[in-house]
Amino acid sequence: MFKRFKIPEATIGRLTSYSRFLKEADEKGVTTVSSQQIARATGVTPAQVRKDLAYFGEFGTRGVGYNPRELYNYIMKILGLDRRWSVAIVGAGHLGTALSLYKGFAERGFDITCIFDADPEKIGKKIAGLEVRSLEELSQKVKEYNVELGIVAVPAAAAQEVVDIMVGAGIKGIINFAPVNVSVPEDVVIRRVDLASQLEYLTYHLGETR
């Protein structure tokens, strides 16, 4: 029901921050939090918190606040995180290895279940307990492990080919770390993580003070 409207992308990112704060509050035994408290903990304004939540319906009690556990559960449902997701990584270089070892995925419900590479020297190696497999095995393993999400951690020149293989195997959501735009069919969601653009947020803000 709450998904009828087009939600700004930045709202999704903030919901993630709110949910982390709400989880911590709940774990500490807190039973009520205000939009001011959520705002302070996540670095936004209270008005922004209320606006973001308003996209999804009525929450909390005016003048009282929100129950952290209830709001957390609701946000996790909005984000599609009321279940676990099986994730495949393609690329067993430094970035793919770092992502395989990244502790932050499992705690949000993302299980890295398979790792692939085209390099015969990497195939068969173990990373984070998983055997690196050849791209030829991708389609079969995606079925075996019910993989729905894929992470592309290969050089720019190989990215489109890898994405095509992922899409062909039925993967519906892809994160692309390669510094290149790739195309996917309309029913596949793709997101490019541009590492340089992260630095550009800094230089923009530092520019403000020059």
Add this chain to the structure above:
Amino acid sequence: MFKRFKIPEATIGRLTSYSRFLKEADEKGVTTVSSQQIARATGVTPAQVRKDLAYFGEFGTRGVGYNPRELYNYIMKILGLDRRWSVAIVGAGHLGTALSLYKGFAERGFDITCIFDADPEKIGKKIAGLEVRSLEELSQKVKEYNVELGIVAVPAAAAQEVVDIMVGAGIKGIINFAPVNVSVPEDVVIRRVDLASQLEYLTYHLGETR
């Protein structure tokens, strides 16, 4: 002048995309582009393009369009990218190594000039032609290489200490890849890159089609 207003963070991210398209257009010898063309190439609406640019003043000629090179140069200035920036990475593990080798930084004006680690086994090793140095050398090297930006690629438990060292050495902008929030003084800009949240954009959108 254009920095008086509070610009939405998402606008900054889109300016980055626009600038990449404009550079390509200019390199192909294109002399005029429309907001429709910018929009199509970057996956937003033409109205969004016009709104984003309007934050910074009047551009282009109504009914004619923009000169790609002029607009590119202006956006790069807005983003603080009309100069090069010296960047230090702390953490020479898989993620730090991947970032040191990442091709996308140099082409946007970011030069990785030093790499640090606390692990004696890593100190002295070479990554991307740079010698890994101890944290004790950070302050001196930051001065020597005019480092203004830092990237934190260490485990969560070490992140705050590393950030404190960076801030003490005079670094004014920090990207934190560790899955933890860290605090900085008011005059330092920090941005946390939450790798799990990238996957959450996918699950949110996949949720829409469930």
